[in-house]
Amino acid sequence: MAKEGKQGYVEHITSREEDFSQWYTDVIKKSELVDYSDVKGCMVIRPYGYGIWENIQKEMDGRFKATGHKNAYFPLFIPESLLAKEIEHVEGFAPEVAWVTHGGNEKLQERLVVRPTSETIICSMYAKWIQSYRDLPVLINQWCNVVRWEKSTRPFLRTSEFLWQEGHTAHLDYEEAQEETLKMLGVYEEFARNVLAIPVLVGKKSEKEKFAGAQSTYTMEAMMQDGKALQMGTSHNLGEHFAKVFDIQYLAKDGKLKYVNQTSWGTSTRMIGGIIMVHGDERGLMLPPKVAPIQVTIIPIAMHKEGVLDKAREVFSELQNAGFRVELDDRETQSAGWKFNECELKGVPVRLEIGPRDIANGQVFACRRDTLEKQALPLQGLAESVKELIEDIHVSMLEKAEKMRDERIFTATNFEEFTKGIVEDKGFVKAMWCEERECEDQIKEKTGATTRCMPFEQEQLSDVCVHCGRPAKSLTYFARAY
RNA sequence: CGGGGUGUAGCGCAGUCUGGUAGCGCACGUGCUUUGGGAGCAUGGGGCCGGAGGUUCGAAUCCUCUCACCCCGACCA
Numbered sequence: 301m302a303k304e305g306k307q308g309y310v311e312h313i314t315s316r317e318e319d320f321s322q323w324y325t326d327v328i329k330k331s332e333l334v335d336y337s338d339v340k341g342c343m344v345i346r347p348y349g350y351g352i353w354e355n356i357q358k359e360m361d362g363r364f365k366a367t368g369h370k371n372a373y374f375p376l377f378i379p380e381s382l383l384a385k386e387i388e389h390v391e392g393f394a395p396e397v398a399w400v401t402h403g404g405n406e407k408l409q410e411r412l413v414v415r416p417t418s419e420t421i422i423c424s425m426y427a428k429w430i431q432s433y434r435d436l437p438v439l440i441n442q443w444c445n446v447v448r449w450e451k452s453t454r455p456f457l458r459t460s461e462f463l464w465q466e467g468h469t470a471h472l473d474y475e476e477a478q479e480e481t482l483k484m485l486g487v488y489e490e491f492a493r494n495v496l497a498i499p500v501l502v503g504k505k506s507e508k509e510k511f512a513g514a515q516s517t518y519t520m521e522a523m524m525q526d527g528k529a530l531q532m533g534t535s536h537n538l539g540e541h542f543a544k545v546f547d548i549q550y551l552a553k554d555g556k557l558k559y560v561n562q563t564s565w566g567t568s569t570r571m572i573g574g575i576i577m578v579h580g581d582e583r584g585l586m587l588p589p590k591v592a593p594i595q596v597t598i599i600p601i602a603m604h605k606e607g608v609l610d611k612a613r614e615v616f617s618e619l620q621n622a623g624f625r626v627e628l629d630d631r632e633t634q635s636a637g638w639k640f641n642e643c644e645l646k647g648v649p650v651r652l653e654i655g656p657r658d659i660a661n662g663q664v665f666a667c668r669r670d671t672l673e674k675q676a677l678p679l680q681g682l683a684e685s686v687k688e689l690i691e692d693i694h695v696s697m698l699e700k701a702e703k704m705r706d707e708r709i710f711t712a713t714n715f716e717e718f719t720k721g722i723v724e725d726k727g728f729v730k731a732m733w734c735e736e737r738e739c740e741d742q743i744k745e746k747t748g749a750t751t752r753c754m755p756f757e758q759e760q761l762s763d764v765c766v767h768c769g770r771p772a773k774s775l776t777y778f779a780r781a782y
Numbered sequence: 783c784g785g786g787g788u789g790u791a792g793c794g795c796a797g798u799c800u801g802g803u804a805g806c807g808c809a810c811g812u813g814c815u816u817u818g819g820g821a822g823c824a825u826g827g828g829g830c831c832g833g834a835g836g837u838u839c840g841a842a843u844c845c846u847c848u849c850a851c852c853c854c855g856a857c858c859a
Contacts, residue, residue, distance in 0.1 A: 319853095322853085325852085325853095336851085340850090340851080392858095393858095395857075395858090396857080396858070417859090446859090448858070448859080450857080450858065451783080451856085451857065451858090452853095452854095452855090452856095452857085452858095457859090458858070458859080462859075464859070530859095531859060532859085533859080534859070566859065567859080568859050569859090570859055571859095599818095601817075601818050602818075603817075604816095604817080605817095632817090634817095634820085635816085635817055635819090635820070635821055636817060636818065636819070636820095637817085637818085637819040637820050637821080638819085638820045638821090639819095639820085640818095640819050640820075641819070641820050642820080653818070655817095655818055656818090657818075658818090665818080748855090781858095
């Protein structure tokens with residue numbers, strides 16, 4: 301933010317309290333994460349924004365390798381007949397698929413859909429690949445783009461085209477598939493916490509909210525600073541459903557022909573939207589150090605003075621060799637103050653200032669993005685202190701997000717409390733629920749909230765269903781959602 | 783698809799009510815001085831006012847029709 305009365309400030313960001321939605325739009329544009337394209341609902345991810353995605357990919361892919369998954373690639377186009385094989389699935393996605401009707405000037409015999417997800421094309425291949433129990437499990441992931449022709453769109457949160465990873469596995473039986481489903485949900489949860497510094501709620505989706513064609517869907521839900529929920533990842537146990545449709549059978553040890561049990565799980569560029577809405581503040585982005593494209597920016601002060609630039613370059617090399625993603629901002633065209641503000645807008649975790657005064661004292665001046673606290677760090681052992689600083693930033697960002705989330709989770713044992721939690725306090729509400737669809741619809745209509753997830757650890761809050769008076773079955777989180 | 787808004791320089795806007803041939807801030811070019819929280823002075827370049835039609839001597843401004851985008855809802859990672 302600019303100082304009052306100071307001429308020449310560049311960016312103004314709408315206050316979060318004033319208009320969270322506008323704040324979000326301002327931040328992503330002004331920090332150069334994305335731009336709007338000419339095609340409605342498609343975003344241009346600029347290099348700085350893509351850098352976050354690259355780091356997410358790297359971190360997550362490492363985890364997939366550790367759990368034995370391999371990457372592969374399947375086609376962008378899916379023949380209509382293939383998609384249409386699974387009726388529940390096609391009904392779930394039909395309203396939002398993009399069709400290819402022509403190849404060059406010729407009309408195609410059969411229309412193609414641009415994949416909204418790849419279950420069908422992958423299953424059709426699995427049917428060929430899997431013959432025996434010896435071929436199982438199949439553990440494959442793909443990084444790709446998918447297209448869903450959404451009616452209304454928002455950068456990162458809901459775009460016509462988005463980047464994601466989708467894991468597709470095939471297993472011997474239901475139990476093994478279930479284990480895989482929960483294992484990958486666990487991987488996502490750990491990733492969100494340890495990489496994105498976002499604490500999530502995990503649990504099961506209601507029948508209404510579950511994936512088209514899945515036996516059961518599990519989710520991780522994060523709370524944004526305006527109290528709305530963002531689904532940041534899902535993991536589905538598909539059971540034998542797709543196997544029966546696509547005829548994926550194997551010969552078991554006992555000589556019987558059996559259907560495989562499958563899972564699929566995915567996370568997308570939506571997570572970047574989550575990072576922005578969980579951590580950002582009045583100055584702009586605040587990136588968790590593990591995904592920040594630039595972890596440290598070095599800003600030389602009074603660059604023209606003897607030795608300043610040399611020392612800055614020295615520090616740059618030292619940190620780079622120590623493995624940090626570091627940038628030396630030696631542009632002569634911008635003033636130091638301008639660079640400070642830009643760093644904050646773009647959410648760089650650590651800013652180092654090096655000026656004549658610091659050099660004389662054998663130190664650099666460090667400012668951390670999360671608290672904006674400044675401290676002098678001795679040049680001696682700098683890489684180590686920066687490492688500690690960065691680790692500390694991650695921890696304190698996570699703690700802050702955790703506090704923010706917990707403060708806005710309310711418990712309701714009747715509908716008055718429920719409405720208050722959703723409408724007035726604008727948060728998540730924990731309540732007992734009868735698991736009836738009708739009840740879910742009424743809640744949506746009256747409060748705007750949807751069921752987010754049913755947690756694994758069940759506790760008994762009240763015997764009365766929150767709304768409709770039928771016997772309560774499950775503890776459930778409700779919230780408005782993005 | 784409903785409800786609300788906005789289209790004027792690269793970005794953000796004023797001007798529209800009450801028609802008179804387009805202005806401000808930032809950004810950009812050049813020169814000098816600056817550089818520890820968005821620098822200063824001087825000087826310069828850039829717009830057929832979203833599009834089409836109409837009214838008028840004259841339209842950014844009034845009328846009609848269109849197109850695009852944004853926000854809030856219904857649908858979704």
